[in-house]
Amino acid sequence: MQTYKAPLRDMRFVLHELHDSAALTHLKGLEDVSPELMDSILEEAAKLAEEVLLPTNAVGDEIGCVLENGVVRTPKGFKEAYDTFRTGGWTSLASDPAYGGQGLPESLNKLVEEMICSANLAFSLYPGLTHGAYQAIASHASDELKDRYLPKMVDGTWSGTMCLTEAHCGTDLGMLRTRAVPQTDGSYLVSGSKIFISAGEHDLTENIIHLVLARLPDAPKGTRGISLFLVPKFIPSADGRPGPRNGVVCTALEHKMGIKGSATCQLLFEDATGWLVGEPNKGLATMFTMMNSERLSVGIQGLGAAETSYQSAVAYARDRIQGRSLSGAKSADKAADPIIVHPDVRRMLLTIRAYTEGCRALGGWVARELDEMERSNDPDARKRAEDFTALMTPVVKALFTDLGFEATNIGMQVYGGHGYIRDHGMEQLVRDARISMIYEGTNGIQALDLVGRKLPQGAGRMLRTFFHPVSEFIEKNSAHPVLGEMVKGFSKAFGALQLATGQVASAGMADPEEAGAAATEYLRLFGLVALGFMWARSAVIAVEKLAKPDADAPFYKAKLTTARFYMERILPQVGGLLVAIKAGKGAMMEMDEAAF
Amino acid sequence: MKIIVPVKRVVDYNVKVRVKSDGSGIETAGVKMSMNPFDEIAVEEAVRLKEKGVATEIIAVSMGVAQCAETIRTALAMGADRGILVESDADLQPLAVAKLLKAIVDQEQPQLVILGKQAIDDDMSATGQMLAALLGWAQGTFASKINIEGDTATVTREVDGGLETVDLKLPAIVTTDLRLNEPRYASLPNIMKARKKPIANMKPADLGVDVTPRLTVIKVSEPPKRKAGQKVGSVAELVSKLRTEAKVI
Numbered sequence: 001m002q003t004y005k006a007p008l009r010d011m012r013f014v015l016h017e018l019h020d021s022a023a024l025t026h027l028k029g030l031e032d033v034s035p036e037l038m039d040s041i042l043e044e045a046a047k048l049a050e051e052v053l054l055p056t057n058a059v060g061d062e063i064g065c066v067l068e069n070g071v072v073r074t075p076k077g078f079k080e081a082y083d084t085f086r087t088g089g090w091t092s093l094a095s096d097p098a099y100g101g102q103g104l105p106e107s108l109n110k111l112v113e114e115m116i117c118s119a120n121l122a123f124s125l126y127p128g129l130t131h132g133a134y135q136a137i138a139s140h141a142s143d144e145l146k147d148r149y150l151p152k153m154v155d156g157t158w159s160g161t162m163c164l165t166e167a168h169c170g171t172d173l174g175m176l177r178t179r180a181v182p183q184t185d186g187s188y189l190v191s192g193s194k195i196f197i198s199a200g201e202h203d204l205t206e207n208i209i210h211l212v213l214a215r216l217p218d219a220p221k222g223t224r225g226i227s228l229f230l231v232p233k234f235i236p237s238a239d240g241r242p243g244p245r246n247g248v249v250c251t252a253l254e255h256k257m258g259i260k261g262s263a264t265c266q267l268l269f270e271d272a273t274g275w276l277v278g279e280p281n282k283g284l285a286t287m288f289t290m291m292n293s294e295r296l297s298v299g300i301q302g303l304g305a306a307e308t309s310y311q312s313a314v315a316y317a318r319d320r321i322q323g324r325s326l327s328g329a330k331s332a333d334k335a336a337d338p339i340i341v342h343p344d345v346r347r348m349l350l351t352i353r354a355y356t357e358g359c360r361a362l363g364g365w366v367a368r369e370l371d372e373m374e375r376s377n378d379p380d381a382r383k384r385a386e387d388f389t390a391l392m393t394p395v396v397k398a399l400f401t402d403l404g405f406e407a408t409n410i411g412m413q414v415y416g417g418h419g420y421i422r423d424h425g426m427e428q429l430v431r432d433a434r435i436s437m438i439y440e441g442t443n444g445i446q447a448l449d450l451v452g453r454k455l456p457q458g459a460g461r462m463l464r465t466f467f468h469p470v471s472e473f474i475e476k477n478s479a480h481p482v483l484g485e486m487v488k489g490f491s492k493a494f495g496a497l498q499l500a501t502g503q504v505a506s507a508g509m510a511d512p513e514e515a516g517a518a519a520t521e522y523l524r525l526f527g528l529v530a531l532g533f534m535w536a537r538s539a540v541i542a543v544e545k546l547a548k549p550d551a552d553a554p555f556y557k558a559k560l561t562t563a564r565f566y567m568e569r570i571l572p573q574v575g576g577l578l579v580a581i582k583a584g585k586g587a588m589m590e591m592d593e594a595a596f
Numbered sequence: 597m598k599i600i601v602p603v604k605r606v607v608d609y610n611v612k613v614r615v616k617s618d619g620s621g622i623e624t625a626g627v628k629m630s631m632n633p634f635d636e637i638a639v640e641e642a643v644r645l646k647e648k649g650v651a652t653e654i655i656a657v658s659m660g661v662a663q664c665a666e667t668i669r670t671a672l673a674m675g676a677d678r679g680i681l682v683e684s685d686a687d688l689q690p691l692a693v694a695k696l697l698k699a700i701v702d703q704e705q706p707q708l709v710i711l712g713k714q715a716i717d718d719d720m721s722a723t724g725q726m727l728a729a730l731l732g733w734a735q736g737t738f739a740s741k742i743n744i745e746g747d748t749a750t751v752t753r754e755v756d757g758g759l760e761t762v763d764l765k766l767p768a769i770v771t772t773d774l775r776l777n778e779p780r781y782a783s784l785p786n787i788m789k790a791r792k793k794p795i796a797n798m799k800p801a802d803l804g805v806d807v808t809p810r811l812t813v814i815k816v817s818e819p820p821k822r823k824a825g826q827k828v829g830s831v832a833e834l835v836s837k838l839r840t841e842a843k844v845i
Contacts, residue, residue: 005610037791040669044782052781089784102784333824551626 002425003312004054006046006115009555010357012039014364015107017541018534024368027375029103038108041093045112048088053119056081060122060261061428065202067253072201072263078123082156082204091127091156095134099150105375106293110367113297114360117304121432122261124304126159128297129199133160133211135290140278141230148236149209159205162287163194163212163231163267170196171445173284174222178214180229180274190214190231190274193251193266196439200265201233201250207242208233210267212274213283220281228283229274247272258431292389295397296366298440302404303359305433309411310352312426316415317345339414347569348414352407354535354566357559359400361534366392388465391454392530394446399527401436402443408433447519450526451504452512463501470494470533477536482543489567490529490536496574497529500581507584517585525577532571539563597650597744597766598706599642601676602657602697603635605667606717619815622717631667634712636674637772640779641742642710643675650744653677655704659688659696665795672790673782679795684807692800692807694726699803701731706767708749713738713771724771734764738773 015021016035024030060075074082085091094109095101116124134153137146137160152158169175178192190212194200201208210231219225234242247270254264278286317340321331325341339345366389373385408429412419419426437443454462474494477487504522508515542556542563550556607613607622608630614623631639645651656671658664659682668679682696701709714721728735736742736751740759743750749764754773764770782790800807828834838845 032791034791036666036669037788040666040673040787040790041784044673044784044787048781084781087783088781089786093784102788554626 002054002057002308002429003315004050004118004308005311006042006049006118007307007356007360008042008046009552010360011042011111011114013538013541013555013559014361015042015111018361018538019107019364019368021107024105024107024371026377027105027371028377029097029375030105030371033105033108038104041104041108042111044088045090045115048085048090049115049119052081052084053116053123056123056261057120058425058428060120061258061425061432064260065253065263067201067250070201070249072203072250072253072265074202074204074263075261078261079204081120081123082126085127086156089155091130092154094131095150095154096138099138099146100154106367106370107364110296110300110363111360114300114304114307114363117301118308119304120261121301121305122259124301125198125259125262126202126204127156129162130156130158130160132162132290132294132297133209135293136162136211136228136287137209137230137277139289140228140286142275145230145275145277148240149230149232152207152240153209157205158207158209159199159202160209161197161200161211163197163200163210164287165194165196166192167195171442173213173226176213176215176226178212178269180214180216180227180276182216183273186275188214188229188274188276189271190229190269191247191271193268195266196254197265197267198262198439200263200267202263206234207236210248211277211287212269213287214274216280223284225281226283227280228277228286230277231269231272231274235273256435258428258434292393293370295393295440295446296363296370298436299359299396299398299400299404300363301436302401302407302433303356303363304404305429305436306352306356306359306404306407306411309408309426309429310349310356312424312429313352313411313414314340314349316418316424317349345414348410350562350565351570352410354562354570355403355407355531357538357562358531358534358566359396359403361538362392362530363396363400365534366396384465387457387462390457391450391462391466394441394449394454395523395527395530397440398437398443398446398523399531401433402524403527405430405433405437443523444520447523448516450523451508451515451519455501455505455508460505466530467498470529473533473537477540480540480543483536483539486539486564486567487536489571490532493529493532493571493574496578497525500525500578503581511585513585513589517588518581521577521580525574525581528571528574528577532567535563535566597645597708598653598655598704599645599651600655600657600697600701600704600706600709601635601638601642601671602659602693602709602711602723603639603667603671604632604712604715604717605629605658605660605664606632606715609633609716615816615818619817621813621816629663629667631670632712632715632717634714634716634772634774635671636712636779637774637776638710638712639671639674639676640777641770641772642708643780644777645708645742645744646675651708655680655706657682657697657700659684659693661685665797668795669790670782672793672795673787674780675786676793678793681795681797682800682803683797684800686800686807687809688807689809689811690720690722690726691810692805693723694730695805696800696803696807697723697727698730699805701727708744708767709769710742711769711771713773721771724769728769731767731769733768735769735771736762736764737769737771739770740773740775742770742776 021035056077063075066073092101093104097103166176180188180190212229212231213226237243250265251268252266320339321336325337330337330341369385369388376382412426415426474491504518542559545556608628642654654676656668656676657680658668711724738754739751740754741752747766753760
């Protein structure tokens with residue numbers, strides 16, 4: 001059985017101590033959002049995740065979704081859990097009060113999302129997709145569409161989807177074929193088939209609002225000829241209730257490795273009535289407006305799965321007795337020692353913990369900047385936050401999901417054979433986490449986004465939003481009385497990032513394939529340094545807190561020790577990455593294609 | 597009808613409590629604190645009575661350190677209308693709490709006070725009964741069902757060996773047992789609204805109550821560690837050990 005209690009203490013650390021939540025009240029619309037309010041929301045969300053969502057996780061994986069006569073049934077318990085979630089108002093957390101939302105900050109929302117992902121990753125897709133669709137509609141649709149659809153999407157009685165992928169095109173949406181034909185009444189008839197549509201059809205909500213990418217008859221070829229349409233499953237009647245069934249059906253459910261409780265559908269649109277969202281031929285830009293927030297959310301899926309794997313692995317490592325400690329028996333009264341006494345088991349547990357707490361801290365920073373970007377009264381601050389979040393988006397998406405998957409794999413390893421069999425749910429976490437590296441732009445695409453788009457922007461303008469605070473921190477803390485050595489080590493890793501950045505920029509300028517060849521290693525190097533920054537900052541706070549008698553001393557001591565582990569055992573990987581980046585594209589491009 | 601629900605801030609039921617090294621009590625520094633689970637049931641029952649139209653106002657009362665305000669907020673998020681915090685750093689014992697509650701009842705004139713049957717920290721199970729005695733009101737303790745008709749509360753009580761149903765003339769005291777209801781999750785909009793609901797702050801002296809402790813804690817200690825079990829080879833050996841060693845048969 002999976003073990004999960006929301007890591008509230010660490011969440012409070014990230015929210016309040018690391019990223020100064022008290023200052024959020026200076027932002028527009030957050031004047032009344034006090035740290036105490038956020039704490040009480042986190043506590044109640046934790047209860048819901050632990051008591052309502054977690055119990056549906058294993059059973060959802062076991063049963064999966066079923067398609068019968070065009071109707072998809074979600075696993076047993078999902079509907080009840082969703083109703084509890086919806087009636088509790090949780091679908092409305094980060095939405096605009098104008099449409100019934102609670103208007104709470106992303107800094108808080110992303111922590112609640114993490115809990116939901118930890119408790120049941122498959123379940124998280126349903127409200128997650130709805131919120132994504134909500135954001136696109138809220139930003140670009142006409143007032144008429146907004147008024148008709150948003151209140152019900154915010155309160156969760158209706159859900160949303162994002163219909164992009166077709167059988168022949170995923171990454172390269174310029175090739176998509178779904179068509180939209182204008183009608184005299186201003187609506188459109190949408191026809192085509194889509195695959196991989198999360199929450200495309202299910203029994204949790206009374207209506208499903210599809211956002212569909214399609215081509216107008218006179219559209220130019222490629223990505224500049226794609227428009228976005230709102231296509232409801234049931235066309236709302238004048239009183240706002242779901243009316244006639246629209247021409248969209250689920251033709252099949254994808255059979256997949258994990259997140260089996262999430263209905264991943266093939267959808268067929270046949271003369272389905274839809275309405276244009278945003279401008280014609282600007283569909284991609286319209287759909288990707290909220291990409292930074294969406295991609296951070298997918299990153300958090302990796303983090304969420306890793307947290308559950310960690311807690312489960314710790315519980316097992318304490319409980320499982322096997323063999324003796326290398327330094328002599330630790331539990332002499334028992335037949336053997338618990339496996340947590342072994343250095344290698346501790347290596348595994350600390351690796352996951354260094355990942356989860358590091359990612360939580362970094363995700364918290366990006367979420368905080370999303371709040372600045374959307375709500376600051378200072379235009380310069382908004383611009384800087386926009387640059388920072390754009391830069392960090394590919395990093396957090398790819399890093400969190402790569403590390404999250406690795407973490408679930410390590411968690412399974414702690415269990416030995418008992419992790420590989422299904423009974424303990426450890427292999428489920430591995431399978432569930434795996435998709436996050438693929439969807440919402442594969443991690444390879446994220447790396448290309450980082451080196452191809454984000455690095456060159458404004459001659460490194462985006463990059464400076466990360467490099468400057470790091471340099472300032474190093475300057476301020478290089479002579480830190482307790483952490484001087486740690487900061488020195490971190491500073492060396494930062495040096496490696498600067499070298500790698502120079503290398504990628506100059507080699508990539510001359511030959512784009514060089515940038516492509518370095519992209520994945522460069523993103524990892526960047527991500528490890530970003531986590532290192534979070535760990536170094538966390539360590540500084542921990543030392544300050546430990547200087548005074550504090551009831552939370554064990555928490556800060558563990559923080560400090562985990563920071564040390566990260567700096568000593570994980571961050572040095574940047575050295576190897578730098579060597580690989582410097583090697584260039586040679587070997588991989590020289591290989592004769594026929595020889596593969 | 598007005599209902600008062602006293603709510604106590606206690607060590608969270610998930611926390612494994614540890615005895616302080618000097619044996620003076622249990623360790624509460626840095627420990628997660630929550631509303632006493634029986635009090636949650638009391639709040640839930642009051643909210644249900646309000647939803648049925650029986651109650652018109654619910655007042656959540658807590659006593660103790662300033663952080664008890666957070667416990668009141670939890671009750672407000674579940675549906676209570678306003679709060680009263682009696683702030684004191686003293687060790688508040690059941691009689692003192694009952695006297696403070698009596699003073700509040702005298703001011704507020706509720707028809708019903710619903711309390712948890714006991715708090716999970718010291719398991720005293722005394723405050724409700726003491727309050728009933730001080731007020732001279734009827735009491736229905738360990739309730740698993742409450743029904744209000746006119747000026748009568750019909751309370752089903754969980755007693756040793758079964759259920760007992762009593763009719764109480766209002767105003768009355770009811771204390772809740774585990775099976776009375778299952779408390780709801782506070783909804784997000786209600787958590788937000790709870791921040792705006794008023795909490796009155798007072799001190800024991802404002803209510804004219806002397807809260808000086810009357811009970812002295814001599815020593816708090818961990819229960820003895822469970823001894824390792826034994827494997828027996830036969831039924832005969834088991835019977836013999838039960839007779840000669842355990843002396844239970």
